[in-house]
Amino acid sequence: MAKFLLLAFRNVFRNRRRTIMTLIMVGGGVTGLLLAGGYFAFMTRGLREDTINAGLGHLQIFTADHFKRDEVRVLDSGIENWRQVAATVSSAPHVRGVAPRIEFYGMASNGTKAAGFMGSAVDPTAEKGLGFRSRGLTGRDLDAKPGGEVEAIIGTGLAKSMNVKVGDGLTLLAMTSDGALNGVDVEIVGIVNSGISELDARYLRITLPAAQRLLQSDRVTNLVVGLDSTRNTDLVYTELIPRLRGLSQEMTLKKWIDLATYYKQVNTLFNSIFLFMGVIVFFMVLMSSVNTLLMAMLERTREIGTMLAMGTPRIWIVALFMLEATLLGVMGAIVGVVGGNFLGVILNSAGLHMPPPPGYSVPIAFKVLHVPAIMAGSSILVIFSLALSSIFPAIRASRLQIAEALAHV
Amino acid sequence: MDDLVTVEAVSRQFPLDHNYVRALDNVNLRIAAGEFLAIAGPSGSGKSTLLNLIGCIDKPTTGRILIEGTDTSTLSPSRLTALRRVKIGFVFQTFNLIPVFTAAENVEFPLLVQGFSSQERRTRVAAALESVGLSPRANHRPDLLSGGERQRVAVARAIVHRPALVLADEPTANLDTHNATQLIDLMHDLNRTLGLTFLFSTHDQRLLEHTDRIVRLTDGQIVSDTHTAESLNPNVLNPQVFNPQDSNQGASHGQVLAARL
Numbered sequence: 048m049a050k051f052l053l054l055a056f057r058n059v060f061r062n063r064r065r066t067i068m069t070l071i072m073v074g075g076g077v078t079g080l081l082l083a084g085g086y087f088a089f090m091t092r093g094l095r096e097d098t099i100n101a102g103l104g105h106l107q108i109f110t111a112d113h114f115k116r117d118e119v120r121v122l123d124s125g126i127e128n129w130r131q132v133a134a135t136v137s138s139a140p141h142v143r144g145v146a147p148r149i150e151f152y153g154m155a156s157n158g159t160k161a162a163g164f165m166g167s168a169v170d171p172t173a174e175k176g177l178g179f180r181s182r183g184l185t186g187r188d189l190d191a192k193p194g195g196e197v198e199a200i201i202g203t204g205l206a207k208s209m210n211v212k213v214g215d216g217l218t219l220l221a222m223t224s225d226g227a228l229n230g231v232d233v234e235i236v237g238i239v240n241s242g243i244s245e246l247d248a249r250y251l252r253i254t255l256p257a258a259q260r261l262l263q264s265d266r267v268t269n270l271v272v273g274l275d276s277t278r279n280t281d282l283v284y285t286e287l288i289p290r291l292r293g294l295s296q297e298m299t300l301k302k303w304i305d306l307a308t309y310y311k312q313v314n315t316l317f318n319s320i321f322l323f324m325g326v327i328v329f330f331m332v333l334m335s336s337v338n339t340l341l342m343a344m345l346e347r348t349r350e351i352g353t354m355l356a357m358g359t360p361r362i363w364i365v366a367l368f369m370l371e372a373t374l375l376g377v378m379g380a381i382v383g384v385v386g387g388n389f390l391g392v393i394l395n396s397a398g399l400h401m402p403p404p405p406g407y408s409v410p411i412a413f414k415v416l417h418v419p420a421i422m423a424g425s426s427i428l429v430i431f432s433l434a435l436s437s438i439f440p441a442i443r444a445s446r447l448q449i450a451e452a453l454a455h456v
Numbered sequence: 457m458d459d460l461v462t463v464e465a466v467s468r469q470f471p472l473d474h475n476y477v478r479a480l481d482n483v484n485l486r487i488a489a490g491e492f493l494a495i496a497g498p499s500g501s502g503k504s505t506l507l508n509l510i511g512c513i514d515k516p517t518t519g520r521i522l523i524e525g526t527d528t529s530t531l532s533p534s535r536l537t538a539l540r541r542v543k544i545g546f547v548f549q550t551f552n553l554i555p556v557f558t559a560a561e562n563v564e565f566p567l568l569v570q571g572f573s574s575q576e577r578r579t580r581v582a583a584a585l586e587s588v589g590l591s592p593r594a595n596h597r598p599d600l601l602s603g604g605e606r607q608r609v610a611v612a613r614a615i616v617h618r619p620a621l622v623l624a625d626e627p628t629a630n631l632d633t634h635n636a637t638q639l640i641d642l643m644h645d646l647n648r649t650l651g652l653t654f655l656f657s658t659h660d661q662r663l664l665e666h667t668d669r670i671v672r673l674t675d676g677q678i679v680s681d682t683h684t685a686e687s688l689n690p691n692v693l694n695p696q697v698f699n700p701q702d703s704n705q706g707a708s709h710g711q712v713l714a715a716r717l
Contacts, residue, residue: 050561050568057556353552356513357613358541359569360534449513453548 077383085415104271125266146173153221168258177273186237204248223263336436352452372437380426466519497673503657545614547624604635624656
């Protein structure tokens with residue numbers, strides 16, 4: 048077996064120029080996949096952390112009813128004793144904090160005009176403690192002042208529709224949990240531009256006490272859990288499930304990935320592009336390698352005939368060609384992984400930036416992550432492609448008529 | 457002596473355009489074990505075709521060939537491959553060595569295919585190379601060997617597994633007189649000392665002069681089958697030309713191999 052491997056290895060370098068060209072092609076394919084995959088990984092990682100830190104958190108706790116039915120009255124499927132739930136969750140390892148939220152709807156009026164809004168009530172102290180931040184904010188974020196005037200942040204579209212600016216006032220009207228109409232006056236302290244115009248046209252955020260006073264309820268819609276690291280999400284999820292079982296209300300725990308619709312769409316898009324690139328590289332390697340290996344087979348026709356004449360089983364010839372192609376694939380993959388990582392380091396150190404995406408005001412850094420899974424996947428792809436490309440030449444070589452092969456010039 | 461090879465009414469036709477060319481026509485031949493036999497004839501007379509058929513790398517159109525009493529036409533492809541592997545050694549006009557292997561590795565290849573242990577392979581390769589006087593060149597690749605040396609490596613490769621029959625197709629055609637003479641003497645020596653049967657095609661008069669039996673082919677038919685006496689003269693052997701420094705000087709190279717294998 049060792050001699051057979053040695054023969055295959057030496058055959059690979061028999062025509063050095065052709066081998067180098069093949070290695071450049073295969074290595075180039077792997078390098079391309081590594082750079083594209085590394086950039087996509089950087090983008091999706093950035094989007095993931097941005098999504099989580101924009102307020103999604105790593106985990107969210109709802110009552111089980113929240114997903115089973117629509118609310119008949121405001122917050123009737125909300126969490127009653129949310130402070131107890133928060134305390135239960137906060138004591139788990141890796142949990143940085145818990146932030147209560149209320150999601151509600153209502154009307155905003157400036158005295159002459161009214162518009163519907165989608166409200167989100169938060170605890171500013173808890174939100175800041177988890178590192179959540181508003182993107183594209185003009186003015187300032189909510190402050191946790193006890194009493195005093197109620198503060199609000201609204202979307203740019205809503206501000207434009209209501210013709211208000213930072214420092215102006217609005218009256219918020221909403222149904223209470225008892226079914227009555229209630230209202231509170233708020234001062235606009237910030238206007239936010241999320242980059243999603245549909246959201247900005249309806250967006251409003253106030254403090255939790257203000258929302259509870261408006262809705263006349265002590266309940267919250269959900270609890271947002273922040274962790275010390277995203278990679279601990281599954282671990283904490285598993286830890287929290289039994290803890291939540293012992294509570295008076297049946298609870299549902301959701302991971303961030305289950306709630307991050309936009310992230311999933313972007314991730315699916317990147318994965319599709321990467322898959323498409325992988326398919327292109329696969330067929331590029333496959334087609335060019337078939338040609339290369341066929342040429343190698345033709346050049347060695349007499350040698351193959353000699354080996355067959357000496358009683359070499361035909362399957363050995365197939366195995367030899369496939370082994371040579373696989374070795375070529377392994378070497379090409381090594382060249383590609385080394386080249387891709389080297390180029391990645393150079394690009395990362397060049398300090399390149401991409402234009403700011405929607406909702407961002409500053410250019411984002413161009414980085415290529417070194418992802419072992421992409422290195423392994425790309426390597427396996429080209430090795431498999433080369434092994435596959437060798438099947439036809441290998442079978443053709445093994446089926447040579449010995450007498451004709453020996454007479455081959 | 458028992459018949460090693462029996463060729464019975466063998467014909468071989470090849471398609472050419474819309475017609476057939478008859479390369480061999482009703483050939484009958486018996487070869488006994490231990491013979492040193494030449495098939496002679498002009499180009500196109502069917503020498504190589506007959507060798508290919510006896511070597512089981514081609515099939516007759518009609519007739520049959522028996523090797524050690526086994527009818528090769530009844531064997532499956534895998535049995536034929538196994539028969540070639542064990543019973544037959546090949547020497548080609550153009551040497552046909554594996555260029556990426558050293559001389560020793562080329563000689564080792566048939567043993568590798570037959571599944572010999574590494575220890576056994578080492579011993580046999582060393583003995584085979586010594587028998588052809590190429591021990592010092594064992595680790596050289598074919599491109600660093602002369603034509604004569606390459607053909608001696610090919611002979612070592614053909615005999616290393618002690619086949620019943622060694623087939624050599626025009627073995628001296630690409631060699632100068634000096635190397636051709638060396639090769640002829642070597643093959644004859646191996647024939648006598650090891651009892652190996654040599655069957656070769658040639659129109660090289662130098663080779664025919666040292667041959668025990670000459671079968672002449674013309675237009676695919678045997679026109680004569682003669683035994684010569686002069687080639688049996690042991691004085692034609694000249695062992696020291698292979699390796700004058702060999703410590704086994706005095707014993708023929710074939711005797712060295714016979715002692716080792």
